[in-house]
Amino acid sequence: MLKYVSLPACAAAILLALSAIAPVSAQFAGQSLDEVVQVRLLEGWRSEANHHMAAIHITMAPGWKTYWRAPGQGGIPPRLRLDPVEGVDGMSIHWPRPEVFFNNGMRSIGYHGDVILPLEFMVSENGTFLIEGQIDLGVCQDVCMPVTVDLEGVLSPGGRRDPLIAAALSDRPLSGAESGAGHATCAVTPISDGLRVEVRVRAPSVGENETVVFELPDPGIWISETTAERDGDIITAAADVVPADAGPFAMNRSDLKITVLGSHMAIELQGCHG
Known part of the structure; x- marks a missing residue:
C-alpha cells in the first residue's frame, strides 16, 4: 500500500512495498510519485560462504537524486x-561511489x-x-520528498549472480592498499565547542572535483564540510568535529573514516595516527 501525506515545505511521505512497484496516484511538483521514484528488491544469490547478496534498486526521474550515508549539509x-x-547474524551495506552535488551554495553527496x-x-x-x-531516504530536486x-x-x-549488483x-x-594510498596522519586541536581535525595522506588522484569526507560512528557528532587541498600526491583536509553537548571530548582516531571522492574513483581509509 502506498500512502501520501501532506507535509510542510511541499514535502511528501510515501509508503512503498519492495516486493513490487505499485502505482501511485498522488501528485508531487506536477508529477505522480511513481514518475519520480520507484523502488524494488533484488533478491540476489546465496554464496557458499553462507553470505547472501541482495540489493535495493532505486530508480529516479531525470533531475532527481537521493543521498549517500554521509549526505553533506543539504542532504538526508x-x-x-x-x-x-x-x-541471519548480520547485514552490511556496500555503498557504491557517490557523486558530489552543489545547490544554492550547499554541497550534498549522493546518487541520481x-x-x-x-x-x-x-x-x-x-x-x-x-x-x-x-x-x-530523501529524494530531492528543488525540494525534498522524504520516503519511508x-x-x-x-x-x-x-540464485544466480545478478550483474546489476555485481x-x-x-x-x-577502494581501500588504501588497493589504491596505493599511504597511512593517514591527523592533528587534533581543541576548539570552543569540540575539535579541529586536520588529516594528511598520500593518495593518487581520484579525478576531478576531488572531495574529502570525514565520518565517525556516532551520528550525534556533527562534522563540518572539509576544506581540502592537494600538493602533488599529498592531500591535506580539515574539518570541525562537534559533539551533541558542544563541549570537550576525546576522539578515538581509529574511528575516523576518511573518504576521498572524485570523478574517476574513490578511496576509503579507516583511522589515522598522530
Whole structure:
C-alpha cells in the first residue's frame, strides 16, 4: 500500500512495498510519485560462504537524486532498520561511489538515476529467510520528498549472480592498499565547542572535483564540510568535529573514516595516527 501525506515545505511521505512497484496516484511538483521514484528488491544469490547478496534498486526521474550515508549539509542520510531474524547474524551495506552535488551554495553527496545499494546478509544456515523492516531516504530536486519504505522480501538458497549488483559492488571505494594510498596522519586541536581535525595522506588522484569526507560512528557528532587541498600526491583536509553537548571530548582516531571522492574513483581509509 502506498500512502501520501501532506507535509510542510511541499514535502511528501510515501509508503512503498519492495516486493513490487505499485502505482501511485498522488501528485508531487506536477508529477505522480511513481514518475519520480520507484523502488524494488533484488533478491540476489546465496554464496557458499553462507553470505547472501541482495540489493535495493532505486530508480529516479531525470533531475532527481537521493543521498549517500554521509549526505553533506543539504542532504538526508538513508536509515535502514531490519527486524531480527533467526539464522541471519548480520547485514552490511556496500555503498557504491557517490557523486558530489552543489545547490544554492550547499554541497550534498549522493546518487541520481538508477542506484543499486548491495545488501550482504550473513546467514548461519542454508535456509529461506523472510526479511522485514524499513528504510528512510530523501529524494530531492528543488525540494525534498522524504520516503519511508516498508521492506519485505525472501532470501532463498541458490540464485544466480545478478550483474546489476555485481556492477555496484565493483564501483565501491577502494581501500588504501588497493589504491596505493599511504597511512593517514591527523592533528587534533581543541576548539570552543569540540575539535579541529586536520588529516594528511598520500593518495593518487581520484579525478576531478576531488572531495574529502570525514565520518565517525556516532551520528550525534556533527562534522563540518572539509576544506581540502592537494600538493602533488599529498592531500591535506580539515574539518570541525562537534559533539551533541558542544563541549570537550576525546576522539578515538581509529574511528575516523576518511573518504576521498572524485570523478574517476574513490578511496576509503579507516583511522589515522598522530
